[in-house]
Structure formats: structure tokens, C-alpha cells
Amino acid sequence: MADPSEIPDGSPGTLPADGDPIVGLIPLIRRVIAARVRDAQTVDDLVQETLARVMAARDRVENNSLAPYAVVTARNLVTSTGQVHQRARQNAHLLVDETPHPPPDERLLRREETSLVGAALARLAPAEREVLLAHEVEGRSTADLAASRGSSPGAIAAQLKRTRAKLRAEYLLAHQGGDLPTDRCRPVLYALSSGDRRRQRELDTAGHLLECDTCLDLSVALFDRRPLPETPGEATVRVSVDSDVVTARHQGRAIAAMAGFNATELTMIATAISEIARNIVKFAQRGEIEVRIVDEADRIGVTVVARDAGPGIRNLSQAMQDGFSTYRGLGLGLGGARRLMDQFEIASEVGVGTTVTMAKWRSQSAGLENKGAGR
């Protein structure tokens, strides 16, 4: 079925109806990334991440330099993230709590991986390393380890969990090579890897990820892949930590895909959800995002409702200004999310909370024809 408003593949310079040159770049970004990364979920993540960065940089980049800027950004992200993610999965036997069979690998790759894991193990405290290896390699049970150390099985299990989280972060660092740019990076990565919410808040991991490209790249690989929504057509995601941002955008994207949006529109929707979710983590600490398909007589689309009980926004018109962001100039902010969607409403009361309601409709000109046509 031809969709008249769909941006033709192979013409990155073509502007879509709303005329935003960055949105016109999405097919180009997708092609650059899809040519280098096989995993579809990783492609989606990287396209969204690239889009967010290009939008955040629009003040610094001339319109006619946006395409090359997007290509370079996409390539850099693929290099730093895509491979790391692939390798991390091949090491799943050491890096996750379950123990699946390691896939058959070439000898050379194995040797390289062994040295990376070795480097990561070397970063652990001796006691942590000893317990982890006794459990993983010698197969000693937590009860056995607890008895020999005057501890409890529960405490040993908790220690193992923390150690694995550290190892996962150190493994990614060893793979990437190079130094971390700040002293905060390592604690932030440990906190993200372990999923420790209290620690993440203490360290302001969300704020750090928006300032530190190194940690942002690594965090994409650290976050687990979340399952698809249970009820087709709707999902509610609780948002309080950085990994919830990833969950919200994955689920939002999955639902929008069910509504029949094209790849470019899916990226726009997922990026808008991502920005709104980041706002919740940063300013409200806790909230939820609800995404659902809306199927009306004359149109089909998705609505996104984000609610939080945070401090509220004092100056809404300032908060909505393009480029305005309390993330010190990084991130798209609310104005960016509004540009990506067809409808955007915000209600905020100081001391009570904020509700953002957004909607995107499938290409309006095609909506009526497509409806019920069995896409």
C-alpha cells in the first residue's frame, strides 16, 4: 500500500510535510545504522539516540551541515555502542545472572574476550573476585560459600549480584578502551549496571548521562532488553530510573508499530517518549507513561500520557521554548518532544505535578483510505 506522505527512502534531503530538516534525516540515519548493525532493536535505539543528539545540536550546526553531522554521529554511536552490545551478549554466560550455554565462537575471538573478561575481573576487589569465581567456576553454592565465610546465603547472593553488576560495567569499559572522562563515571556506571535506584538518585545518573557521551554510549549496552507489552495496543510503564526510559521508549515504539506507523514516524514517537520519560526521572523522580492505540472513525494513531507527582513547572512557556532545557543545553526537552508529535498539551501545577498528553496520527492524508484496508 502506497502511503503518499511517507518519506521516500533514498532521498534524505526531502523534507517531510512539517518541514523539519532533522526529521527528513531519519531515513538517512536509519540507513547508515542498519548497514552496520544487525540487531533490529539496537538499530532502533541508535537511530533514536542519533536523532536526539542531532536535535540537541541544531543550534550549533548549520542546516546544510545537518546531514553530514547526522552521519558522523550515527557512525560514532555504532562504533562505540553496537559492537559493545554484540560482544556483551556473547559473554552473557559471565555477565548475566542466568547461565545460558556460551555460543560457539572462533578461537581468536575467544582469546580476545578472555583477555577482556580478565581485565574486568582485575578491577574487582580480591574478595569479590574470589567469591564470584568460586561460585561461577568452581560451582560452589551460596550456602556453601556462606558457611565457609561466616555469612548468610542471602548476603552472599546479594554480594554476587553487586559483583556481577560491577563486572558487567568493567567488561564494557575494557572493551571500549580509553579512559573515563570524569571521576563520577565509574560510580554512575556501577549504579546503572546494578539497577540500584537509591544510588542512581544520589549520583544523579540521569543528569550525568546527558552530560557525558562516554557513559551514555556505555549505558545503552548496560540496559537490559525489556519484553514487549502484555496487552496489545496499550502499555503503562512506571518511570523512576534511567533504565525505565529505555523501557518506555521500547514499549511505546512497539505499540506505535502495531498502529501501523512507518519507520520514520516510529522514531519520532519513540524519541518524544524518551524525552518525556527523561524529564520525569530528572525532575519528578517518579511517574508513569501510558501509551495506547487510538482507533477513531476518521483517524488512527497513538496517544501518550505522562503523569508525575513531581514539583511541577513554574514557567511553562519558558519550559516549552525551543532549545530550553534545564539539562544545561543538552537533551531535547519538552519543545523537542512537541515538534516530533502532532498534538502536545501540558498541564502543570507547582507542588502537585505535571501531565503531558501527546498524540501522533498516522499520515493524515492517507488515514481514511488506509483504514480497514488490511495493511
Ligand SMILES: [Zn+2]
Ligand atoms: Zn561519564
